[in-house]
Amino acid sequence: MWRLFQYPLCPFSRKVRFACAVKAVPVELVLEKPWERRDEFAALNPAGQTPVMQKGEITLIDSAAICDYFEETVDRVPLLGSGPEDRAEARRLIAWFDQKFYAEVTAPLLSERMYKRLYSKQAPDAGAVRTASRNAEGHLDYLDFLLDRRRWLSGPAFGLADIAAAAQISVADYLGGIDWDGHEPARIWYSALKSRPTFRPLLAERMEGLPPPSHYDKLDF
Amino acid sequence: MWRLFQYPLCPFSRKVRFACAVKAVPVELVLEKPWERRDEFAALNPAGQTPVMQKGEITLIDSAAICDYFEETVDRVPLLGSGPEDRAEARRLIAWFDQKFYAEVTAPLLSERMYKRLYSKQAPDAGAVRTASRNAEGHLDYLDFLLDRRRWLSGPAFGLADIAAAAQISVADYLGGIDWDGHEPARIWYSALKSRPTFRPLLAERMEGLPPPSHYDKLDF
Structure with a gap:
């Protein structure tokens, strides 16, 4: 294995x-x-x-x-789309979440709210947390924009762009950096992911000493 | 086109x-x-x-x-290797140069030596430049290590890992951040790339108002 x-x-x-x-x-x-x-x-x-x-x-x-x-x-469930243009669009969005969302939202939240709390025993920098949350807001706006036009993030089929986005967003959400208010398309998309048996086990896990907000693993949030 | x-x-x-x-x-x-x-x-x-x-x-x-x-x-000249493991190794090294080398070397040099000089008209931060150059030294050590064991960075064939590395290194070299002394394997590899007609045109270009060091486009450096 x-x-x-x-x-x-x-x-x-x-x-x-x-x-x-x-x-x-x-x-x-x-x-x-x-x-x-x-x-x-x-x-x-x-x-x-x-x-x-x-x-x-x-x-x-x-x-x-x-x-x-x-x-x-692994042929089962292709996750990158069917043609080269579809795959390029999926890869663009994967890079968006892996690099841009990570740098602007997930990395500062991990540094301020996980690393400082659990390991360096410092207080988080409130300004850095505010900036990360404001950046998250911009990313949710972009999700809403895409999901007003598409069933899933990179097109009609669920795929790696959705997976990359859910991975970053779920960590930011665990760390209290996501405010879902006013983002209905993104919320509906994320709720559909949360109900998947392939994603739910991730949401059941906890980082020792660092509990998530109460809405974190609820389907109705 | x-x-x-x-x-x-x-x-x-x-x-x-x-x-x-x-x-x-x-x-x-x-x-x-x-x-x-x-x-x-x-x-x-x-x-x-x-x-x-x-x-x-x-x-x-x-x-x-x-x-x-x-x-x-484009079938001509496959650049990612022939099996899934070869491609995974190429992609690991592409990510290394696109993300790690870029964050530790190219991005700070671009910020300090290009952006500040040409646009914000500030003096570069000498400490940041020194750190970037020291990081570059570590990356050249890793190149030497790989090239002691392989003809090209990701294996026996030239490919996208070499291209990604040459792209980052050539920008760092333009900005005076690379010291080739003591890095013979990396120097021989880079010299072979510099002589390629597919790479030479890039080295002939200049950023207006910002000349490169004299060794930059020489085959013997």
Whole structure:
């Protein structure tokens, strides 16, 4: 079985877990806190980041490389669309959430509300949290815009763009950075994801010492 | 013909230009300075970043999505390796240079030595430049390590990992952030790339008001 090195609030690990669940690839979870810089983990991934997937001699690193690997090797439920233009649009949105949403929303929230609270024992910087929440608002506006025009984020079919977005948004939501008020299209889309048996297990997990807001895993939020 | 919205020191535009040259895809260059936030460009790419490729109704956004598009649609010179594991290794290294090298080396050098000099008319922060150069040193060590074991970065064949690396390194080198001393494997690899007719035109370009160091486009450096 594939072993996935991850921790519960790593958005890129969530992306890989959600994608593997949809593709019915069984995964054994290994808890890895990359900030502890374990020597064995650095030897596995010189970039020092989760997620890493390993089975026998094969080591897969980087969430996009991992998802592409399973897209190529597991025919069940294609997640990137059917033609090159569809795939380019899906990849554009995956990059949007992996890089832009992460840098503007998830990374500052993880730093202020997870890392400082659990590890460096500092108070969060209120200004940084406010900026991240304001950025999240802009991203939800863009989700609404897309979902007014499309059934799913990158087109008519559910796929990796939805998975990448749900991974980032669910971590930001866990950390109290998402205000769903006034974002009906995004809320309906996220509610549909929350009810999927492939996504629900992720929402049931907790980061020790850091409880999510009460609406976090509710279908009605 | 495809139109590529780019500027000379955008490392992701360089990656797309180099890949298109190798695949013999003709490209018309359109100068776009994303920091000027042109309305028409924001309408084309809501993320507001170069590169963007456009032809007729098709708009391609994000350098990874663009390179994957041409990998799928142009058979000539496959650039991602032949099996799923090879492709995963290539994609791991592409992400390494697109994200890690960019964040640790190229982005701070662009900010300190291009943006501040040409646009905000401030002096560069010497500490930030020193940190970026020290980070570059670590990345060159990793290149040496890989090239002691492989002909090209991701394996026996030249491909997108080499292109992504050359794109970032050439911008850092233009901005004086690369010290090649003591990095023979990386130097030999980069010298081989510099002599390629598909890469040389990039090295002949200049950013107005910002000359590169004298070794920048020399084959013997």
